[in-house]
Each structure stands twice: as structure tokens, then as C-alpha cells.
Amino acid sequence: MLDINLCLIFIFFVFIVTFSFIFRIIAQNIKMKISNKLLKNIMKIKKINGFHITMKGDPSVGIANREWKLEGEFYFDNETELQIFKNNLKLTFEEYCGEISTIDTFEEYQTKINSK
Numbered sequence: 001m002l003d004i005n006l007c008l009i010f011i012f013f014v015f016i017v018t019f020s021f022i023f024r025i026i027a028q029n030i031k032m033k034i035s036n037k038l039l040k041n042i043m044k045i046k047k048i049n050g051f052h053i054t055m056k057g058d059p060s061v062g063i064a065n066r067e068w069k070l071e072g073e074f075y076f077d078n079e080t081e082l083q084i085f086k087n088n089l090k091l092t093f094e095e096y097c098g099e100i101s102t103i104d105t106f107e108e109y110q111t112k113i114n115s116k
Contacts, residue, residue: 052109
């Protein structure tokens, strides 16, 4: 009788250890899938270091070209979100400064300079 009880206890112990091991593997796989999904979404985020804003002047009447730099880190989920922000930024500047010619990200502006 004692041997049967010890055998049952041993089987129960093996079952608990095996279940614990399997549970850890499943939890790690779930955690890894979530981490991979999060990494993929983070990689899609577009980082912009700032914006270069220009307003064409009229030298014939003494108005020089104006340039502003809006510096800082900006993050956008996609290109559409970036364009909406640029449009709103343009409207804001036009409200106070007059007609804005271009709003480029620092990266776009640098590409324009390099291509000249």
C-alpha cells in the first residue's frame, strides 16, 4: 500500500512539473508573439526631427524670404497622419505669418539640398 501511495505521489509530482514546464513554454511563446507584434508596429512609426517652413517674399517691395525651423522629435503612425499634421501646421503659420510656400520635414529639406 505504501508503494502505491509513493507511486501516486511521484506521478502527481511529475505531472505538476511537466504542466509547469509546458505552461512556461506557452507563456513565453505568447509573450514573444506580443513582443514581435509590438516591434513590427513600432518599426512602422515614422520619426521626424523637425520641419523647415518657408515663405516667399517679394524683394521688389522690400519683403525678404522668410524661413522658420520647428525642431524636435515628432512621431507619426503613417504618411497620412504626417500630411494632416503638415496641413494643420501650414494653416497655423498662414494665420499669423502670411502665405506659406512650403513645409518640408528636415529629411525632405536635406534631400532637396543634396539634389541641387
